[in-house]
Amino acid sequence: MPLALLALAIGAFGIGTTEFVIMGLLPDVASDFGVSIPMAGFLVTGYALGVVLGAPLMTILGTRVSRKRMLMVLMGLFIVGNVLSAVAPSFGVMLAGRVVASLAHGAFFGIGSVVAAGLVAPEKKAGAIAMMFTGLTVANVVGVPLGTYVGQSAGWRATFFVVAALGVVGLLGVAKLVPEQPKPEGVRLRHELAAFRNVQVLLAMAMTVLGFGGVFAAITYITPMMTEVTGFADSSVTWLLVLFGLGMVGGNLIGGKFADRALMPLLYVSLGALSLVLALFTVTAHNTVTAAITIVLIGALGFATVPPLQKRVLDQAAGAPTLASAVNIGAFNLGNALAAWLGGMVIAAGFGYTAPNWVGAALAASALGLAVVSHLLERRTATAHSRVVTASTPDMAAVPANH
Numbered sequence: 001m002p003l004a005l006l007a008l009a010i011g012a013f014g015i016g017t018t019e020f021v022i023m024g025l026l027p028d029v030a031s032d033f034g035v036s037i038p039m040a041g042f043l044v045t046g047y048a049l050g051v052v053l054g055a056p057l058m059t060i061l062g063t064r065v066s067r068k069r070m071l072m073v074l075m076g077l078f079i080v081g082n083v084l085s086a087v088a089p090s091f092g093v094m095l096a097g098r099v100v101a102s103l104a105h106g107a108f109f110g111i112g113s114v115v116a117a118g119l120v121a122p123e124k125k126a127g128a129i130a131m132m133f134t135g136l137t138v139a140n141v142v143g144v145p146l147g148t149y150v151g152q153s154a155g156w157r158a159t160f161f162v163v164a165a166l167g168v169v170g171l172l173g174v175a176k177l178v179p180e181q182p183k184p185e186g187v188r189l190r191h192e193l194a195a196f197r198n199v200q201v202l203l204a205m206a207m208t209v210l211g212f213g214g215v216f217a218a219i220t221y222i223t224p225m226m227t228e229v230t231g232f233a234d235s236s237v238t239w240l241l242v243l244f245g246l247g248m249v250g251g252n253l254i255g256g257k258f259a260d261r262a263l264m265p266l267l268y269v270s271l272g273a274l275s276l277v278l279a280l281f282t283v284t285a286h287n288t289v290t291a292a293i294t295i296v297l298i299g300a301l302g303f304a305t306v307p308p309l310q311k312r313v314l315d316q317a318a319g320a321p322t323l324a325s326a327v328n329i330g331a332f333n334l335g336n337a338l339a340a341w342l343g344g345m346v347i348a349a350g351f352g353y354t355a356p357n358w359v360g361a362a363l364a365a366s367a368l369g370l371a372v373v374s375h376l377l378e379r380r381t382a383t384a385h386s387r388v389v390t391a392s393t394p395d396m397a398a399v400p401a402n403h
Helices: 003-020 022-033 042-062 067-087 091-118 122-154 156-177 189-197 199-219 222-230 234-259 263-284 288-303 306-316 321-348 355-392
Strands: none
Touching: 003 022, 003 067, 003 091, 003 122, 003 156, 022 042, 022 091, 022 122, 022 156, 022 222, 022 234, 042 067, 042 091, 042 321, 067 091, 067 156, 091 122, 091 306, 091 321, 122 156, 122 234, 122 288, 122 306, 189 321, 199 222, 199 263, 199 288, 199 306, 199 321, 199 355, 222 234, 222 288, 234 263, 234 288, 234 306, 263 288, 263 306, 263 355, 306 321, 321 355
């Protein structure tokens, strides 16, 4: 494994921790600032929307410098945002800190995906991308539970100081291990934007929004759901997040392994099963054992879609992958924002803390529908191309031989 992949995974670990740790601290933050749980959910929505906006913006700015230098700049921005969250005197300032940190997220994973894919042979690209995303998934096994424990023991502000320190480690890792790479030559905004005229790129991004949104519909409000509905103690949330993280690690590795062999079948299975599991979560959430098992499955099925969707965007946007890759990371977070908002709406409407699971099931089912549409269009295009090639090839049997 190239050491550069380890450096990218370290950065991903810090970013993953700050993205997901808020799930375990949501009630504490809401109580401290005197806001409702649905209002506190805007800390998830705001972060996600910041990723959506920051991904293309920071990536375009990054075309002016080397990829390594841009990755270092992004980690610096991440550190500043988390320190601002830690010292925030009001909910609005904390929200601003979350947005500042989020600006680094999409571009880091987008540029990092291109770097990771370029370090290995073409048939190993999805595996390399998955290796970088392992940092994000391991964050949910180690970083998020540890951050939740620290937050519940020493206050949520301490958690964000710890996350900022993780950002420093990530910055040093990139500086030390990622090789110097020249600034991408010949990259023009018009060239990068051309990828978005490809309907397959747009369909892959839409699948990303809906599929991963299904995961966040349930996980954003996991703490109140598990404590108020299932009956877990507040201290148990840490271990539930560990289970979610373990599921993510397994799903990510499986997705990376099979995406290079059977990308679309993998999406069919993972999205279909995710929709079913989320629907069942409305029932399994009422029992401690079945709830814990379901949380593992949601993490595994949700992250099994990450490497294939990211690889599909890179493949379909060949020749101009950097911006498309970063925007697809933004699409993951657009799904997060959409799901957190919809989940908060159904809770605020009085449908209870399990209602977001129905929202998640519907979103995942919609992503599955788009996967089917994408595959059918691809087959139709391939068939049409084959007919054109056949029609333009002379019938050799009809050509007289030269004597």
